[in-house]
Amino acid sequence: MNEKQYNLLVVEDDQVDLQAFKRLVKSKHLPYIVTFASSIKEAKRHLADNKFDLILLDYNLGDGTGLEILEEIKRTPIVFVTGSGDEETAVHAMKMGAYDYLIKDPERNYLTVLPSTVQNVISRKWSEDALHESEERFRNAFKYAAAGMVICGLDFKIIKANAKFCDMVGYTESELQKMTFAEITDSDDIGMSLKQAERMLKGEISFLQTDKKYIHKSGKTVWGTLSASVLRSAEGVPRYFQAHVQDITASKKAEEKLKKSEQRNIAIIKTVGEGIVVIDSGSKIQLVNEELVKIFGYSSENDLLGKSIATLMPEKYRALHSRKLREYIGGAPPSVLGKRVELEGLRNDGTVFPLELRVEETIDPDGERFFTGAIRDISERVLAERELRKSEERFRVITKSANDAIILLGNDGNVIFWNPAAQRVFGYSSEEMIGNDLKDFIIPDKYTEKHRNGFDMFRTTGEGPMINKTVEMTAIRKNGEVFPIDLSIAAIQLDNLWHAVGIVRDITDRKEFEKELHKAKESAEEANKLKDMFVSLVAHDLRSPLTSILGLLEYLNSGKDIPTKGTKEDMLSSMLKSGHNMVDMIDELLSITRLQTGKIELKRRFFDLSVAASVAIGSLRPMALNKGVELVNNIPEGTRAYGDIDLLGVVMHNLISNSVKFSNRGDKIEIYAPSGREGTFVVKDNGVGIDAGIIDNLFRREIKTSSKGTSGEKGTGLGLPFCNDIMKAHGGLIRVESVPGEGSEFYVELPVITPSVLLIDDDSISRRKMTQFISALDVDIRTAANGKEALEMIKQSKPHVILTDLYMPEMDGFELISAVKNDPDTRQTPVIAITAHGEMETRERAFRMGADDFVIKPTSAEELVPRIKRHIS
DSSP, X not given: OOOOOEEEEEEOOOHHHHHHHHHHHHHTTOOEEEEEESSHHHHHHHHXXXXXXXXXXXXXXXXXXXXXXXXXXXXSOEEEEEETTOHHHHHHHHHHTOSEEEEEOTTOGGGGSHHHHHXXXXXXXXXXXXXXXXXXXXXXXXXXXXXXXXXXXXXXXXXXXXXXXXXXXTOOHHHHTTSBGGGGBOHHHHHHHHHHHHHHHHTSOSOEEEEEEEEOTTSOEEEEEEEEEEEEOTTSOXXXXXXXXXXXXXXXXXXXXXXXXXXHHXXXXXXXXXXXXXXXXXXXXXXXOHHHXXXXXXXXXXXXXXXXXXXXXXXXXXXXXXXXXXXXXXXOOOSSBTOEEEEEEEOTTSOEEEEEEEEEEEEOTTOOEEEEEEEEEOTTOOGGGHHHHHHHHHHHHHHHTOSSEEEEEOTTSBEEEEOHHHHHHHSOOHHHHTTSBGGGTTSOHHHHHHHHHXXXXXXXXSOOTTBTXXXXXXXXXXXXXXXXXXXXXXXXXXXXXXXXXXEEEEOHHHHHXXXXXXXXXXXXXXXXXXXXXXXXXXXXHHHHHHHHHHHHHHHHHTTOOOSOHHHHHHHHHHHHHHHHHHHHHHHHHHHHHHHHTTOSOOOOEEEEHHHHHHHHHHHHHHHHHHHTOEEEEOOOTTOEEEEOHHHHHHHHHHHHHHHHHTOOTTOEEEEEOOTTOTTEEEEEEOSSOOOHXXXXXXXXXTSOOOOOOTTOOOOOSOHHHHHHHHHHHHTOEEEEEEETTTEEEEEEEOOOOOOEXXXXXXXXXXXXXXXXXXXXXXXXXXXXXXXXXXXXXXXXXXXXXXXXXXXXXXXXXXXXXXXXXXXXXXXXXXXXXXXXXXXXXXXXXXXXXXXXXXXXXXXXXXXXHHHHHHHHO
C-alpha cells in the first residue's frame, strides 16, 4: 500500500534531539522525507531551494532564535518546538503564525505525539489551501459569471454584486451596496419574494427558482430568472442570501410577442365567422373555435379536444378520410387541400347536415404536420341572406326551450317569429301567426289603438312608452279566453330597421295564487276574530258561575242571619253546582287545547264499534233511566273501525249525553251503523231537535250554541266542538241532520282502513301455509324472509299486525321484536311470535322483548286466525 510521504524541514542544533527524531522516524516507519538544518542561515537556504510540507522549528539555535525566521515563512505550516519553561514563547510563536507547538521534556516524551501533531498540522494546512482554492474559484466564478450574481444580508441589503448583474440593472456595485434587493424589485413581485425568502430562512424550502421583474436604473422593467438559496454557517445558522439571476428580458419580450401573436391568431380563429378545427397527423382534434362547437351542437370546446375528427363525420366518410390521409402522408397528391368542398357533418344529437369545408396544411419547426379545416354550415343557406339566417337560427335555439312566449315583430308590425311557448300560451301555431298583425289575434280591443299609435312611433325611432319595461295587462287566447300577462318589450335593429321582441308570461297561476293568498289572509284574520269571540264567550261563561259563587260567599261572610236552614243548604248547593259547571268547562277547554297542540297523541287500533257503543251506553244508562229515555245499541257485533278508541268513546259519550239531555220521557235513542258505510255510526234520537238557525254553528267554539236540556240541564257548549276536533284529527268528520220537534241524527264517519299483516319466516313453505290461513280474513298480507328485510318494509309502510318466526338468519325474531318495540312509531304495533321451539324459556324471552302473543309451529288456522282477529276487529 502506497502511503503519502511528507517533505519535512527539521531546524534543530541539538544533536541528541536530532538522533532521537531520526530513531523515531525509522522505528515508526514514518512516511517522512526529512531535510535537517542546524542554524537559521542553513534553514533559509533550504527554504529558498525547496518546498516543504511542514517545518519543525526549534526555538534556541546557534545563530539566533526560531522567531527570527518565523516572520519570513508565509505559506509553509510550522510546528514550534521549545523547552520546558518557555511556554509563553510558544504562545507568542502561535500568534506570529505557527500552526502548533511542542514542549521538550528531558525524557523526550514529546516525540510520541510528534507524528499525530505533524499529521494534524499538514491536514489543516491542506484544508486551508483547499478552502483558499475554493474561495478563489468562487471569486472568479462570481466575478466572471455569464449570469448576474448577488450576495445580500438577511436584511436584504446587497453586499456584493458581479459585473453582469450591475449591467443588468444599470447600477454600479458601490451603488447597489447602498440599496436593498427590494429597491430594485418590481412592486408586483416584492410580496412574493419576501414570502419565499422567509420560507427559505425557516427551512421550509431549500431552494427558490422563479421568474421575476427588476427595475433598471432607467426605470424600465428587466426580467430575470432568479435562483436563490441561503448560505448557512457550519452550525446551520442563516448568514446570507445568494442569488443567481439570468437576464431573460429578451426571451420574455420574444415570448410576450409570440403570446400576443398566438392570442391574436386564437382571437381571429375564435371570432371568425366559420367553424375552425385543427387536427394532427393522427386525426386527433387539437383546436376548435366556438363557431365550430355551435355548428356541431356541443356545449364547449372541451367536448371535442383530443377526440378523433371522425366524431364529426357520418359513418360513410370515416373510412375514406382515414385512407386518404394515410395516402397523402405516404406521398400521394392531395385531394382536398386548398379546395372548398361540400360534404356532410354529424352533429352531437346525431343529425347529419350539409357543410362547406376548406383544408390547409401546416408543418411546424419540428416537422409535425397539422391540418386546419374551415367549415361553414350551409344547411339553410341562402347566399343573399346568409348572415340573417344564422342570426335567426341562434335566436330560435335560444327561444325554443323558453317557458315564456317570445314574439318577434318586423318593422311593419307583423309577426316574424313565434316560439313554441307562444303557441302553448295563446293557442295559435307559428304557421297561423307569422305574417299577421298581433292586434287581429291576441290584443284586446281596449289596447288596439294604443298599440297602433305606439308602433307607428317605434318603427322610425326604436323608442316608445313600453320599451324596456315590464307591464301587466290582459291578452286573448285562441279559444277567446281573456287572461292576465306580464309583457316585456325590447327593440333590436336588423338590416337598419327597428324590430320589436316581446316576452310574454302567462300570470294566470300567479294571480290565482295571489287571490288564494288574499283569501288565506282574510281567513287568518277571520280566525283571529273568531278566536277573540271564543275567548270572550268562554270568559263570559266562566264569569257567570264565578260571580254567582262570589255573591253567595259574600252574603254568607257578611254575618247576616239566614232565614231558614233550607236557604243556607240551597245556597251551598247552588255554589257547588256552579263550581262543578266551571270545572266541566275548564276540562273541556283543556282537552280541546291538548288535542290541537298535539299533546293528546292518537293511539289508533282496530276495535268493535258495537262494543264501544255498549260501553258508552252503559255509562249513561243511569242518566237515561232517570229521564225515562230508552237507549238502544243496534250496531252489529264485529263491526270494525280504526281509530283511537278512547277519544272516539268520548265522541259517543258526548253525542248520547246530548241526546238524553234533549229528549223527553218515553223517547228513544238509537246507535246504529248505516248499511254499506264501513267506519260510520249514527246517534239518532226523537227528541226536541235542533233549530235550523244554529245547526251550522254547532261545531264552532267561538259561537255560543249551548242551551238548556228538557229538564233544565246546562252544558258547556264545548262538547260538540271537541268532538269535531277529534274527528278532524282522525281524518274523519261529524255532521248532523235534524228536524225541530222530530229529533236529530249525528253521523260520525271514520276513514276506511284495510288491516295489513306482515308475516316474517325464513321457511317458504311455512310462509305459504300461514298466508293461506290469513287470507280468510279481509286483510292485506306482506311477507319477508328475515328480520332485516322486514325492518325495511316496516319503514316504508307500517303494518297493523306483525307475525314473526323467532329463529331466522340475518336478523332473528328476538332482534326484530326489540327493534319494533323500541321505536316510538311502531311500539304500539301488536307482534305475535311464532316458533317451533315451545319451551317456556323461549316464550318468556319473546314476551320480555315485547311480544303481544305467542303460537307454536306447526300452527293451524283455528289457532292463528283468532289471535290475529283479536288485534284487527
